Amino acid sequence: MTDAASIVLPNMAARRVAGTVRAIVRTLLFVLIIVWSAFPILYVVLSSFKQQKEIFKYPPDIIFTPTFEHYMALATKWTGFFPTMANSLIVAVGATLLACAASILSGFVYSRYANRFLAGSVLYLIAIRLLPPIVVTLPLFPVVDALKLSDTHIVLIVLYATFWVSLCTMIMKTFIDKIPRTLDEAAVVDGATTMQTLFRVIMPLALQGVAACAIFVFVFSWNEYLFALIFTTQHAKTAPLIISEVMDAVSGTNWGVLFAGVTVQLLPVTLLVMLAQRFLIAGLTAGSVKG
């Protein structure tokens, strides 16, 4: 008995120390990552409330009297900014809805049906994403022009959605694959049509996937610059274009206004991600089928 204890104890102590060291290292790494990723955001947000001359002071002040002058300037001098935010919102919401709707349908098909055509088209779906966007953009220009879609919300909505539908399809397929097929069968026996099965049974259980897709598409569409620059001029212009104009102003970059613009630009995506998180966490399929 004592023998066993004397063998076990040092071992246990060593293990406990090792466990503590691991926990400390893990915490440090965690803090480092948070600082690393949060620092630029914090820097931008704080700076947007500082006087112009305080922004580049070194070392930076943590405590200062906030000012809203850059936000006022953004609203009065860069009158395009807030209307373009509305455009950004229309385009981002539109693209998100379109991409999600398409991906739910196609993800369901890829998950539940199999044939040679479908197997082949998976490769094609992925391959098209490998091209640099600019390669796709330029040949599109005359097409968009001919369709009289230049400088409309629709062109950006369709482009952004198309750009993401392949990846979102794969995401939805992965999520739907995890839903047991007996649920589909139970629905069919209960008298559901394929569409009813998809929307009443499958989709509510794949909401995590939908939320993930929505975040990807929304954040991308909200921040996208290249397509917006090429295909919009006035009417459908989005907010990132204005932010870049602030940066490239002939009078030199007004950093305070730039930071204010970026801060405003950050708000909706932050809200969306926080909202979508609810779906990302919940494990909804638990308890449906056994084993």
Added chain:
Amino acid sequence: MVAINIDRFVKRYGALEVVHDISFDIEEGEFLVLVGPSGCGKSTILRMVAGLEEISGGELRMQGVRVNELSPKERQVAMVFQDYALYPHMSVEQNIGFSLELARVPKAEREAQVKRVADILQIGHLLERRPRELSGGQRQRVAIGRAMVRKPQLFLFDEPLSNLDAKLRAEMRGQIKRLHQTLKTTSMYVTHDQLEAMTLADRIICLFDGHIAQMGTPHDLFDRPANVFVAEFIGSPTMNIVPITASKAEGRTVLTLAGGGEVSLPDGTALPSLTNDGNVLAGIRPEHLSDTPTPGATARIEGVIDMLEPLGSDILVTMQVGGATLTARCTDKGQFQAGQNLTLHFDPARLHLFDSKTQMRLG
């Protein structure tokens, strides 16, 4: 009256044929059980009847009408799945009422129907819960409720009890039996558990590798198994089956075991005509072997006790005799000891003989 005709069913997956030309009928109100080992095609046949699996060959008729091309809904079947397949995002009430909702039954009537079913199954107090908040037995009841609420023409069960523990399984088995006695809905029930088949069935179809091994009442299968497969599959503990040689000596029939042991049959025992020069397989159920002679003419067999497995009031006695192993189920009065010599008695009428090559029943 015949409710369902299964006429020459064939199922192929590509080049692989898993159900071979199977035909049987189900009577109106009958409880038919498909039983057989894993992979023999029970679920496949059930799913072909349900409309979840395409019928590769043959015809399914309900009330005399071909329904091969109809959807499960149009066939008016309801199914209870092995893994329950409850909708996890819906409450118990919504789960049970889903089919009615799809059929656009008005809300008030739907609620009344759900309540009726829930009361029968004693899950009325669980209606607000989600499936994950239920125990296994409760989930099973919800699954049955979901099938019942539609008042189907045909109930299909695919191993509905196999996920439950032994005690709950026995309880639910009783519930299903009682339910069928009340509702009298034609039912087709798949299981690999022979006990479930024996207790529930009006009629059993025993499947082997996509073929029907035997079809009949539980008594038919138990008392007159058509072949070695059914003999071994039905009944627990398993029937003793040993190779023997039957010969006539001085007008009496003597059965010789492969290892030299002998079974003496009483005078005047009539055996069916034997094949392969009397080299046949003999089968006797453990419960038909007894350590005390019963009145009348009994057959005897002598050996040495090898192992004892007490079951409470009964005991399983395993005996070595002439190279063969026999198990007997006897009343336990503490009379047995391993290593003892033992004489077992049985009624020759309980003896089953099978052809050693074709494995088919003789006589």
